[in-house]
Amino acid sequence: MELKINGLSKYYGSKQVLSDIHINVSNLQVLSLIGASGSGKSTLLRLIAGLEPYETGEIIVNGTGINQGDLSDYRKNVGFVFQDHNLFAHLSVLDNILLILDKVHHLNDSETRARVISLLKQFGLEEHMHKLPHQISGGQSQRASIVRALAIEPEIILLDEPTSSLDPVLTYEVLTAIKKLAENARDFIIVTHEIGFAKHIADYVIFMEDGKIIEHGSNAILDSPQTAQLKHFLDKVLSFTA
Amino acid sequence: MKGQIMKKSISFALALIAYLFFFYYVMVLAVDKVSDYSIYAVYWRVIFRGWLTTIMLSGLSLLLSLLVGLVLYLMVESKISFFYFLAEIHKTIIFGTPLLVVAIVAYYYIGDAFHIDSKFWVGVLTLALYIGAYISDIYKGAIEGIHENQWQTAKMFGLTKYQTYRYVIFPQVLKSILPPLAGQFALTIKGSALLSYMATDEFLNTVKTVQSISFRYPEGFIIIAIGYWLLTVPLVVVVRIFEKRVNYKEQTWNLK
Numbered sequence: 001m002e003l004k005i006n007g008l009s010k011y012y013g014s015k016q017v018l019s020d021i022h023i024n025v026s027n028l029q030v031l032s033l034i035g036a037s038g039s040g041k042s043t044l045l046r047l048i049a050g051l052e053p054y055e056t057g058e059i060i061v062n063g064t065g066i067n068q069g070d071l072s073d074y075r076k077n078v079g080f081v082f083q084d085h086n087l088f089a090h091l092s093v094l095d096n097i098l099l100i101l102d103k104v105h106h107l108n109d110s111e112t113r114a115r116v117i118s119l120l121k122q123f124g125l126e127e128h129m130h131k132l133p134h135q136i137s138g139g140q141s142q143r144a145s146i147v148r149a150l151a152i153e154p155e156i157i158l159l160d161e162p163t164s165s166l167d168p169v170l171t172y173e174v175l176t177a178i179k180k181l182a183e184n185a186r187d188f189i190i191v192t193h194e195i196g197f198a199k200h201i202a203d204y205v206i207f208m209e210d211g212k213i214i215e216h217g218s219n220a221i222l223d224s225p226q227t228a229q230l231k232h233f234l235d236k237v238l239s240f241t242a
Numbered sequence: 243m244k245g246q247i248m249k250k251s252i253s254f255a256l257a258l259i260a261y262l263f264f265f266y267y268v269m270v271l272a273v274d275k276v277s278d279y280s281i282y283a284v285y286w287r288v289i290f291r292g293w294l295t296t297i298m299l300s301g302l303s304l305l306l307s308l309l310v311g312l313v314l315y316l317m318v319e320s321k322i323s324f325f326y327f328l329a330e331i332h333k334t335i336i337f338g339t340p341l342l343v344v345a346i347v348a349y350y351y352i353g354d355a356f357h358i359d360s361k362f363w364v365g366v367l368t369l370a371l372y373i374g375a376y377i378s379d380i381y382k383g384a385i386e387g388i389h390e391n392q393w394q395t396a397k398m399f400g401l402t403k404y405q406t407y408r409y410v411i412f413p414q415v416l417k418s419i420l421p422p423l424a425g426q427f428a429l430t431i432k433g434s435a436l437l438s439y440m441a442t443d444e445f446l447n448t449v450k451t452v453q454s455i456s457f458r459y460p461e462g463f464i465i466i467a468i469g470y471w472l473l474t475v476p477l478v479v480v481v482r483i484f485e486k487r488v489n490y491k492e493q494t495w496n497l498k
């Protein structure tokens with residue numbers, strides 16, 4: 001992926017949540033955004049997704065400028081995995097995916113169906129694909145939502161704290177699924193609290209605090225942070241790990 | 243399991259018998275002569291037609307009120323505040339006025355002013371406008387009850403506004419409005435009785451007419467009660483069943 005952000009600022013009312021963000025990276029597969037809650041990382045991800053307007057600056061993803069106005073065409077090429085799986089509550093796992101492919105991407109042939117079923121198999125959801133979201137576990141739901149993002153064959157997949165509402169066992173299950181995404185050669189940006197996972201999977205890490213980028217670089221910055229803030233953050237996050 | 247159902251059935255039968263006994267006792271004490279339904283048998287066609295009219299009246303009113311409710315809901319949600327206030331004032335007046343008063347005003351004044359002579363249609367319109375105010379709140383509750391993330395996901399994955407309503411919101415709303423709608427239908431049927439005050443030939447009015455020529459009042463009231471129960475009791479039972487299902491679903495909704 002190629003991501004360029006220049007002088008980006010974002011306000012909610014009078015509260016500034018992002019201030020003067022600059023990012024310029026290319027030839028990346030996995031980018032990880034880390035930071036404490038309220039640091040602005042999820043907001044940044046939502047802006048990259050074209051879900052919310054912003055006040056100043058510019059965002060360019062793979063050469064496409066995400067300007068103000070109608071971004072619906074842009075969003076069709078972006079896969080998004082929400083913090084809570086956000087599956088449509090009244091549809092089975094399979095139908096959740098087929099609905100989007102049919103209505104948005106006009107793919108409703110048997111090949112598409114077979115492709116989706118094989119993806120679901122790949123992510124271990126074969127026996128659950130006809131169940132409703134409330135009939136499966138949180139980990140299974142989140143994996144289904146990863147398949148949904150993958151099935152539209154997007155240019156980029158964005159994951160917003162995909163494991164933060166799961167217990168450790170389910171977290172492991174979902175992280176394994178995300179790893180599979182990487183193996184599928186998909187470009188993605190992940191907002192996560194799982195520092196160990198970020199270190200393991202990310203090509204590039206961006207650390208944020210109070211709406212600003214404090215430190216960024218290859219995942220080596222997680223082993224040898226240069227700024228006091230990142231060092232302090234990592235000390236806290238990793239304080240009880242063996 | 244089987245034993246439990248048996249036990250429940252016996253308890254139900256006993257409770258029912260207790261009520262029947264109580265009503266029978268009251269009737270014997272209140273009416274010191276033998277019941278005689280022969281006059282009602284003579285007029286059964288008229289009464290039956292009245293009963294059918296009540297069903298028609300309630301059914302049409304409810305159908306129309308679904309539309310009225312939708313229009314009111316859209317007006318309340320509208321960005322044009324004139325529409326918002328039109329709807330809010332309508333709802334406030336309806337919520338604050340007995341249906342009987344609304345029926346009288348609608349028939350004797352509004353119907354008259356607009357030259358609507360058909361008692362039936364004035365009745366249908368009155369009930370629809372009245373029930374519609376409540377229905378708009380049912381819609382509001384159901385739509386607001388749908389989690390924000392369903393809208394957000396639809397937007398993110400590129401569904402248009404129409405597609406979002408058609409494939410995501412509406413199917414979920416439909417499920418959650420069925421129980422309150424069934425309840426509202428029972429209320430509509432009961433409310434239609436008040437239209438007898440504007441001399442609509444519905445069920446209550448036809449029985450009352452027979453009562454007044456025969457002076458067989460208690461028998462008439464029993465027929466009235468049974469006539470309404472035939473319509474409302476199944477609805478109440480349906481509502482109970484719906485509610486049980488919805489509750490079950492909500493309990494498991496956010497299980498992680």
